[in-house]
Amino acid sequence: MNTPAASCWHCGESLPDDPPRALVTGASHAVCCQGCRAAAEWIGQLGLADYYRLRSATAPRAPDPAEARRSAAAWQRPELSRHAVRTLADGRCEALLLVEGIRCTACVWLIERALGALDGVASVQVNAVAQRARIVWEPGRTTLAAILEALARTGYGALPLDAAGLDDARRREARAALKRLAVAGFGAMQAMMFASALYLGAASTMDPATRELMRWLGLLVATPVVFYAARPFFQGAWRALKARTLGMDVPVAIAIALIYAASVVQALAGGGEVYFDSVSMFVFFLLAGRYLELRARHRAGNLADAMAGLAPAFAERVRGDGTLERVGAAELVPGERVHVAQGMRVPADGVLDGADCRVDEALLSGESVPLRKRRGDALTGGSMVVEGPAIVVVERVGADTALAGIAALVARAQSERPRLARQGERAAARFVMRTLALAALCAAAWSFVDPARAFAATLAVLVVSCPCAFALAVPAAITRALAVLAGHGVFVVHTDAVEDLALASHAVFDKTGTLTDAHLELVAVDAADRDRALALAAALARGSRHPVAQALVRAASGLPVETAADVRTVAGGGLAGNVAGSAYRLGSPAFALDAAHGDDDAVILAGEQGVVAAFRLGERLRAGAREAVAALVASGVAVEIVSGDAAAKVADVARRLGIAQWRARQSPASKLERLRALRAGGARVLAVGDGINDGPVLAGADVAVALASGAELAQAAGDVILDGANLAALPAARAIARQTLAVLRQNQRWALAYNLVVVPPAALGLVPPWLAALGMSVSSLVVVLNALRIGRRAPAPASTPVAAAGRRRWA
Amino acid sequence: MNILVVMIPLSIVLLIGAGIAFFWAVEHDQFDDMDTPALLPLLDEPPTTDEALE
Numbered sequence: 001m002n003t004p005a006a007s008c009w010h011c012g013e014s015l016p017d018d019p020p021r022a023l024v025t026g027a028s029h030a031v032c033c034q035g036c037r038a039a040a041e042w043i044g045q046l047g048l049a050d051y052y053r054l055r056s057a058t059a060p061r062a063p064d065p066a067e068a069r070r071s072a073a074a075w076q077r078p079e080l081s082r083h084a085v086r087t088l089a090d091g092r093c094e095a096l097l098l099v100e101g102i103r104c105t106a107c108v109w110l111i112e113r114a115l116g117a118l119d120g121v122a123s124v125q126v127n128a129v130a131q132r133a134r135i136v137w138e139p140g141r142t143t144l145a146a147i148l149e150a151l152a153r154t155g156y157g158a159l160p161l162d163a164a165g166l167d168d169a170r171r172r173e174a175r176a177a178l179k180r181l182a183v184a185g186f187g188a189m190q191a192m193m194f195a196s197a198l199y200l201g202a203a204s205t206m207d208p209a210t211r212e213l214m215r216w217l218g219l220l221v222a223t224p225v226v227f228y229a230a231r232p233f234f235q236g237a238w239r240a241l242k243a244r245t246l247g248m249d250v251p252v253a254i255a256i257a258l259i260y261a262a263s264v265v266q267a268l269a270g271g272g273e274v275y276f277d278s279v280s281m282f283v284f285f286l287l288a289g290r291y292l293e294l295r296a297r298h299r300a301g302n303l304a305d306a307m308a309g310l311a312p313a314f315a316e317r318v319r320g321d322g323t324l325e326r327v328g329a330a331e332l333v334p335g336e337r338v339h340v341a342q343g344m345r346v347p348a349d350g351v352l353d354g355a356d357c358r359v360d361e362a363l364l365s366g367e368s369v370p371l372r373k374r375r376g377d378a379l380t381g382g383s384m385v386v387e388g389p390a391i392v393v394v395e396r397v398g399a400d401t402a403l404a405g406i407a408a409l410v411a412r413a414q415s416e417r418p419r420l421a422r423q424g425e426r427a428a429a430r431f432v433m434r435t436l437a438l439a440a441l442c443a444a445a446w447s448f449v450d451p452a453r454a455f456a457a458t459l460a461v462l463v464v465s466c467p468c469a470f471a472l473a474v475p476a477a478i479t480r481a482l483a484v485l486a487g488h489g490v491f492v493v494h495t496d497a498v499e500d501l502a503l504a505s506h507a508v509f510d511k512t513g514t515l516t517d518a519h520l521e522l523v524a525v526d527a528a529d530r531d532r533a534l535a536l537a538a539a540l541a542r543g544s545r546h547p548v549a550q551a552l553v554r555a556a557s558g559l560p561v562e563t564a565a566d567v568r569t570v571a572g573g574g575l576a577g578n579v580a581g582s583a584y585r586l587g588s589p590a591f592a593l594d595a596a597h598g599d600d601d602a603v604i605l606a607g608e609q610g611v612v613a614a615f616r617l618g619e620r621l622r623a624g625a626r627e628a629v630a631a632l633v634a635s636g637v638a639v640e641i642v643s644g645d646a647a648a649k650v651a652d653v654a655r656r657l658g659i660a661q662w663r664a665r666q667s668p669a670s671k672l673e674r675l676r677a678l679r680a681g682g683a684r685v686l687a688v689g690d691g692i693n694d695g696p697v698l699a700g701a702d703v704a705v706a707l708a709s710g711a712e713l714a715q716a717a718g719d720v721i722l723d724g725a726n727l728a729a730l731p732a733a734r735a736i737a738r739q740t741l742a743v744l745r746q747n748q749r750w751a752l753a754y755n756l757v758v759v760p761p762a763a764l765g766l767v768p769p770w771l772a773a774l775g776m777s778v779s780s781l782v783v784v785l786n787a788l789r790i791g792r793r794a795p796a797p798a799s800t801p802v803a804a805a806g807r808r809r810w811a
Numbered sequence: 812m813n814i815l816v817v818m819i820p821l822s823i824v825l826l827i828g829a830g831i832a833f834f835w836a837v838e839h840d841q842f843d844d845m846d847t848p849a850l851l852p853l854l855d856e857p858p859t860t861d862e863a864l865e
Contacts, residue, residue: 125840127843127844128844171843174842174843175837175838175842175843178837178842179833179834179837182830182833182834182837183830186826186829186830190822190826193822210815213815213819217819217823220823221823221826
């Protein structure tokens with residue numbers, strides 16, 4: 001953790017040696033970069049400095065002001081803005097922005113006020129969960145470019161989404177589901193009221209005319225429930241029948257239709273028993289389960305959003321005369337030259353032309369160290385230039401790029417994944433079909449014995465055995481499990497993941513970014529005096545931002561470190577300088593010794609008399625990685641690493657974690673191949689990853705766990721999102737999933753036992769309607785109460801601040 | 812029991828009214844974001860600085 005003094009006031013990142021200072025409402029604060037300084041001062045000038053007091057998470061690192069202005073200005077080009085802006089009926093314009101870095105409610109407050117202050121902006125609606133802002137403005141008074149610039153000045157990067165996304169399907173789906181739920185809820189309450197009047201009236205003296213009225217009223221309120229609210233079940237059943245399968249929807253739809261139709265016949269004929277309350281309540285319970293599932297699904301990103309954020313929207317095209325022109329990345333054609341500034345992403349696949357640069361491909365290939373690229377080397381679109389600038393000759397654009405290829409692989413793996421039908425649902429569907437058969441049998445038997453009572457007895461069988469307890473057994477347990485897991489910082493996107501998580505037999509981990517984090521750490525020191533050597537190395541390394549230098553400085557914390565003089569940085573070599581009067585060199589063996597050393601990967605500290613120390617650095621293991629792997633192995637899961645990184649690095653991490661199986665230098669396609677091989681061998685595979693290159697593996701696994709800190713694409717492909725930095729949440733989540741499965745089975749056994757007891761009397765015509773309805777409600781209640789036990793004796797929740805912040809965004 | 816003739820139609824009318832109100836609310840973005848709006852009023856405190864008052 002950074003102390004407040006050592007981190008940026010605006011974004012919380014660590015400060016450089018001589019930080020810029022921002023002057024906000026009379027006080028001076030240290031910030032990490034000019035972007036943060038401009039953002040903080042702008043927020044102060046707008047009178048919105050309260051933001052800093054109100055926020056519960058730090059702001060995202062602000063973009064460089066000049067850069068932001070250029071990006072925003074590009075949206076003046078009609079070729080770009082045409083797709084993003086929609087003109088409303090009253091002449092105003094509307095756009096939907098994907099805003100990066102909305103972390104807490106204070107961000108919403110800030111954005112709404114900062115943009116609302118802009119002349120011509122009519123309305124700003126920010127949705128923190130979806131990270132979207134919907135903005136309406138008057139075209140004569142302001143422009144999309146001005147709005148984007150204002151947003152950038154406040155410190156938020158934003159990407160206008162395609163105007164087609166304005167009526168996005170997700171919103172329609174959520175609204176339709178909510179309306180159906182409300183109709184079913186209202187209907188069930190009212191039907192229950194009229195039904196209780198009937199039940200009570202049966203015991204006392206209610207005149208037949210009033211009873212008739214109550215039946216008709218029940219019909220009135222249950223009709224919209226069956227024909228409007230329950231439509232998804234009928235549609236699902238119809239689809240399943242057309243595909244010649246028998247899902248859960250088929251028996252549910254048959255049960256709803258039969259009970260409703262029978263009750264209508266009774267109401268029309270007069271005198272018989274009606275079950276409008278049971279059918280409405282049944283629909284309501286089922287819809288409630290589905291609605292919770294839908295909300296969980298919508299909270300996770302979708303593939304389309306992830307794609308929008310992958311590659312940069314713009315490129316700086318180099319004109320014939322050498323000047324730069326900002327264009328949309330989609331406008332590039334092969335053969336053109338683009339300029340990529342340091343810290344920016346490469347807009348398309350191409351070849352480096354001009355000076356060397358270093359690029360970070362960690363998310364694309366799993367390579368943990370930034371790579372040095374020379375003239376003529378290939379650069380992949382989406383990789384970040386860490387040391388630049390780079391001039392790139394574009395070779396492939398759009399759908400031909402490597403990035404688009406990975407995305408396509410994800411989409412295909414996801415669609416090909418043979419979803420195992422949920423065990424619980426299969427059992428329930430089987431049972432419901434048997435009940436229906438039994439009801440038919442009962443009807444047939446009664447029509448021989450006493451046709452007058454056949455109808456009532458059959459209906460009683462249907463209602464008393466009503467698939468409710470069965471249909472609820474799964475959703476109730478799953479819904480409770482989702483809530484408990486969310487409390488642990490584990491967000492389940494696809495509900496079947498709970499079962500797969502509990503039953504997984506193999507776990508495939510990505511290395512870079514998943515088992516390790518972005519930092520290096522000192523693994524071993526080979527020196528006569530370890531502390532002295534570390535102190536000397538730290539003295540040289542203190543001023544450098546190179547990851548190796550920073551790892552050495554971290555390792556030497558607590559040791560007395562002297563000040564080095566005349567420190568020089570030799571690119572591609574290391575550092576040289578004087579400490580306490582003697583000259584030292586720190587870096588690769590070739591640089592420090594001018595000679596080969598037994599260990600080429602070591603970092604050498606050399607003095608005038610030769611080697612002082614050899615340091616071995618390795619990637620720092622993610623917090624909880626050791627515990628997570630150990631716990632998985634202990635519970636009988638075969639753990640394996642499949643990484644895109646070099647063999648030596650993968651072997652090192654595997655050794656430290658005690659993992660015997662590992663594969664290095666794997667492309668996304670070969671990772672997927674490995675997964676298919678495992679699955680072909682009958683394994684249920686749990687995949688854990690964070691990068692774009694893990695996307696296909698995640699999409700193809702039985703259950704995919706993505707890290708919330710990783711690439712959007714990985715999250716879009718994941719079934720489970722792990723929030724926070726600690727991997728130990730994974731075995732905890734597995735424990736809860738196993739408990740859920742146990743409860744689920746108990747629920748099913750209970751429903752089975754209940755039905756075995758009550759169906760025979762119902763079939764014999766011995767169960768009065770009020771008892772049937774009561775039995776149905778009690779059996780459902782038992783199932784729900786049992787589900788609430790999940791998580792009661794689970795391990796203590798990991799209540800880190802990160803998990804708490806994440807909860808707000810996801811739960 | 813004659814009171815039922817008034818009460819039952821009244822309850823049906825109220826039911827339909829509630830349904831329409833809920834549908835209206837759903838269509839007017841009231842349920843799109845269930846997390847942020849609840850917290851916003853808590854943050855909307857008066858500016859603390861003279862400069863901000865303008």
